[in-house]
Amino acid sequence: MLLLIALSLLLIILFFFYLHKDQALTFLEAKYSELAKLERNEHELNRLRDDFTAMMVHELRSPLAVMKGSADLLLKEDSTLSVEQKYTLLSQIEDSSGDLLQIVTDLLDVSKIESGRLEIKKERGNINDLLEDESEYYEALAHEKGVVVNVLLEGDLPEVSFDRDGVKRVMNNLLSNALKFTESGGKVEISSRKIDGTFIEVCISDTGRGVPEGMKGKLFNKFVQVDTSDGDSGKGTGLGLAIAKGIVEAHGGRIWIEDNKPKGSKFLFVLPLS
Amino acid sequence: MSKKILVVEDDQSFFNLVSTALTIRGYDIVHVSDGNVAVARVKEEKPDLVLLDIILPGISGLDILRELKESEDTKHIKVIMLTNFGTDDNISKAVELGADDYFMKYNIVPSELPEKLAPYLGEASDSSVSVTN
Numbered sequence: 001m002l003l004l005i006a007l008s009l010l011l012i013i014l015f016f017f018y019l020h021k022d023q024a025l026t027f028l029e030a031k032y033s034e035l036a037k038l039e040r041n042e043h044e045l046n047r048l049r050d051d052f053t054a055m056m057v058h059e060l061r062s063p064l065a066v067m068k069g070s071a072d073l074l075l076k077e078d079s080t081l082s083v084e085q086k087y088t089l090l091s092q093i094e095d096s097s098g099d100l101l102q103i104v105t106d107l108l109d110v111s112k113i114e115s116g117r118l119e120i121k122k123e124r125g126n127i128n129d130l131l132e133d134e135s136e137y138y139e140a141l142a143h144e145k146g147v148v149v150n151v152l153l154e155g156d157l158p159e160v161s162f163d164r165d166g167v168k169r170v171m172n173n174l175l176s177n178a179l180k181f182t183e184s185g186g187k188v189e190i191s192s193r194k195i196d197g198t199f200i201e202v203c204i205s206d207t208g209r210g211v212p213e214g215m216k217g218k219l220f221n222k223f224v225q226v227d228t229s230d231g232d233s234g235k236g237t238g239l240g241l242a243i244a245k246g247i248v249e250a251h252g253g254r255i256w257i258e259d260n261k262p263k264g265s266k267f268l269f270v271l272p273l274s
Numbered sequence: 275m276s277k278k279i280l281v282v283e284d285d286q287s288f289f290n291l292v293s294t295a296l297t298i299r300g301y302d303i304v305h306v307s308d309g310n311v312a313v314a315r316v317k318e319e320k321p322d323l324v325l326l327d328i329i330l331p332g333i334s335g336l337d338i339l340r341e342l343k344e345s346e347d348t349k350h351i352k353v354i355m356l357t358n359f360g361t362d363d364n365i366s367k368a369v370e371l372g373a374d375d376y377f378m379k380y381n382i383v384p385s386e387l388p389e390k391l392a393p394y395l396g397e398a399s400d401s402s403v404s405v406t407n
Contacts, residue, residue: 054359057358057359058329058358058359061358061359061379061380062285062288062358062379063287064380065288065291065358065379065380065382066285066287066288066291068380069288069291069295069382069383069384070291072383072384072385073291073294073295073384073385076385077295077298077385080298081294081298085294085298088290088294089290089291089294092287092290092291095287096287
């Protein structure tokens with residue numbers, strides 16, 4: 001009797017499924033497609049995690065190799081090294097430990113930005129003063145590389161509330177990138193202007209190799225580096241622009257990239273006047 | 275005449291390290307920081323040994339290695355690859371292309387580098403090269 005009931009139930013289910021087979025198949029296909037998408041996302045996440053690990057290993061090992069090696073020579077070859085050689089090795093230890101510290105600070109800052117805990121200490125001041133200091137520092141570096149730096153700051157900019165250290169970090173990041181990607185004979189330009197009495201705009205343009213169209217949208221995401229046709233993704237942690245974006249947005253501003261005609265890139269950011 | 279070692283390395287600090295360790299042992303060091311001109315410089319300098327970084331701006335050290343080992347002028351020159359992130363793929367590719375050895379940068383002990391390189395320069399590893407200061 002029980003068997004008969006079970007068989008009847010099975011027949012009813014099969015009949016019901018037959019009647020609605022199109023909907024059932026569509027439902028199954030949609031579920032399968034969802035599963036495939038989840039699997040692709042997981043693969044993409046795994047790939048990003050592997051790329052990040054590889055990049056961090058490289059970035060951390062480079063300064064560590066220099067520190068360890070410099071210390072080895074200073075300890076073992078003390079009697080053979082000249083004073084200049086010792087000075088260079090000691091300077092390399094100092095510089096490399098600074099690089100390591102910066103990587104750790106950047107990682108912490110990205111984590112603070114993501115959880116909305118980045119601290120901004122705003123003070124009123126003229127942003128041109130900061131831009132002039134930064135330009136002066138980078139002019140010397142650019143000169144060594146054979147790159148010209150032009151500074152075009154609007155004369156009577158109103159004062160604005162900003163975090164001096166934070167905006168300095170944004171400028172350092174944008175200027176070091178501009179210089180890194182501009183070949184000898186090229187030009188980097190720093191300009192500032194007031195827009196509609198509501199914003200102050202700062203622009204850093206270069207005549208470097210530019211950013212491929214497909215990269216522009218994700219350039220300010222963490223761990224993203226410009227991938228160019230020659231296969232050189234550059235060195236660095238890929239955190240700088242993500243931090244710059246976090247700092248500018250914590251001021252209520254915006255940062256973006258444009259093409260610099262006929263060649264290179266323009267990085268612009270605006271800070272609100274009020 | 276001192277042996278000549280050409281170092282293809284874009285990281286100035288790491289180059290200083292290698293260069294210091296080798297010049298104090300009397301080797302003649304040539305620095306090439308731009309990988310794109312590395313093959314031309316090897317042909318011009320005719321070094322006894324090439325130390326070649328894998329990750330270089332604009333070009334891979336593996337491509338430079340391939341070119342060096344394919345050219346009649348340079349294929350006899352010993353090449354040691356340098357890197358801070360050696361994947362199995364990279365190592366087997368370098369060996370396949372004819373690299374004579376593969377050094378991880380972070381494992382290099384500069385004071386021991388002359389001894390490590392001696393066999394590739396046709397010197398006994400305990401032989402002392404004249405020390406210059």
